[in-house]
Amino acid sequence: MAQAWGFSRYGGPEVQEFFDRPDPVPGPGEVLVRVEVAGVNPMDHVMRSAPVPGLDSGRPFPRVLGMEAAGTVLASGEGVDGLDVGDPVFGFALTGGGTYAETTVLSAPHTARIPAGLSPTVAATLPVAGTTAVDALDQLGLPASATVLINGVGGGVGLLVARLAVARGLRVIGTGSSAKREAAESIGVRFVDYTAGDVLAAARELIPDGADGIVDLVGGVSLRTVAPLARDPRNVIAVNDMSVSGVGGRFIERRIDRESLERAARLALDGLLTPVITAVHPLADAPAALAAVENGDTAGKAVIKVA
Ligand SMILES: NC(=O)c1ccc[n+]([C@@H]2O[C@H](COP(=O)([O-])OP(=O)(O)OC[C@H]3O[C@@H](n4cnc5c(N)ncnc54)[C@H](OP(=O)(O)O)[C@@H]3O)[C@@H](O)[C@H]2O)c1
Incomplete structure (x- = not known):
């Protein structure tokens, strides 16, 4: 037994x-x-x-x-x-x-x-959070030095997306509660505390020109609040809220086969998906x-x- x-x-x-x-x-x-x-x-x-x-x-x-x-x-x-x-x-x-x-x-x-x-x-x-991080950033396909906003950066998926995004040379903004600030900033995320007031205004102060892409890990009202920061609404990728199409964005396309696991493992070994x-x-x-x-x-x- x-x-x-x-x-x-x-x-x-x-x-x-x-x-x-x-x-x-x-x-x-x-x-x-x-x-x-x-x-x-x-x-x-x-x-x-x-x-x-x-x-x-x-x-x-x-x-x-x-x-x-x-x-x-x-x-x-x-x-x-x-x-x-x-x-x-x-x-x-x-x-x-x-x-x-x-x-x-x-x-x-x-x-x-x-x-x-x-x-x-x-x-x-890696099976759940690791491959999700890879899929989200692959779907966005942003070039190095582009700006990505991660809504819900302090969780299991969010910090992995942030690590991989930083490793790919992206500029990373992330939202979370104050308890997640230290973890996010320690890996190079410019952090917006959504509990401290108007999250949209605070994010706009950091990225006046908006974001080239958004990875949303929260959904609902929070997703709709930050979505206007995307320069192109198609570059809003949501992982848990199918209603993302209502703001012009896309639901994540997932790959969970052996090949995607092997790729996530290689990225982890190379220190890019830690x-x-x-x-x-x-x-x-x-x-x-x-x-x-x-x-x-x-x-x-x-x-x-x-x-
Ligand atoms: N589609 C898929 O294949 C797939 C795969 C993996 C995960 N998911 C889904 O993705 C979501 C995230 O997964 P996870 O493992 O990262 O969960 P998690 O570890 O619970 O992280 C979620 C984070 O969001 C933060 N958050 C909550 N409300 C927020 C708000 N209004 N603004 C900004 N941040 C907020 C939470 O903490 P704070 O409020 O303290 O910041 C938490 O750090 C879950 O719904 C999960 O089911 C989907």
């Missing part, structure tokens, strides 16, 4: 619980993995709170939380290419395995080997790890070290 942390019905943090489960059996195209590190993401509590169409319909309870992990392959299902038992890997649990657990199944086409020199802790942050990992929690502390993300307290990424 393997220890796992999840939930038995939809709801708030009160529905979360530890339980034991047999090792999942890898189906076709899946690998069974001993989890070393699991990444913590906002989508984890979103999926605990209510059904998410297309992601969890029909899965039995109890469900294990978590959608990304790094670990070691223990067994393969049918039709798995390019991953062998004993390989250190990182990737997505897309079929309901959940990763806040001692073992899980990862989707082999969405899983890659961890290259030598990359730690499992860093690798565990996550800010603010908290490494043991599995027993999973409630605190998810609470920190759910409350927006984490500057950068939180991870759960399982093994």
Whole structure:
């Protein structure tokens, strides 16, 4: 039996619980993995709170939380290419395995080997936040010295976008609450505290000519407030709010295949996509790890070290 942390019905943090489960059996195209590190993401509590169409319909309870992990392959299902038992890997649990657990199944086409020199802790942050950062900036395709505004710069994705943008020679402006200022400024972001007053006016003071692109990680009113800063509305890329088309922007086009994971890992190895990992929690502390993300307290990424 393997220890796992999840939930038995939809709801708030009160529905979360530890339980034991047999090792999942890898189906076709899946690998069974001993989890070393699991990444913590906002989508984890979103999926605990209510059904998410297309992601969890029909899965039995109890469900294990978590959608990304790094670990070691223990067994393969049918039709798995390019991953062998004993390989250190990182990737997505897309079929309901959940990763806040001692073992899980990862989707082999969405899983890659961890290259030598990359730690499992860093690798565990790349499937969700790392590839999102790469996709957002690729979609913008801005030349060096262009200006990008990152709305919600202080979180797991935001600081990674900022790191990569700085590495690509972009001028980076970011919004966040005062608690995120230090983390953002330490990697070269010119910071706007959205809790300190008129965020649009404060950003315009820093970039009177506007931004060449915006990566929005917040959505809603916040997205609509900063969107006018984009010189070309098509260069507003949103990651969680499909209504971005209403301001002329585009929803992010995601790539989560093995090739995109390998690319993110190479960028991380080269020091261009280095996550800010603010908290490494043991599995027993999973409630605190998810609470920190759910409350927006984490500057950068939180991870759960399982093994
Ligand atoms: N489409 C995809 O494939 C994809 C992939 C990854 C993530 N996402 C989504 O992207 C979003 C961000 O992910 P994440 O992992 O970076 O989450 P996160 O770590 O929770 O970061 C979100 C950040 O936004 C800040 N924020 C909240 N309200 C704000 C506002 N009005 N103005 C500026 N900043 C604000 C929060 O803290 P402060 O308020 O303290 O600044 C926090 O730092 C989530 O909704 C996630 O589900 C989508």
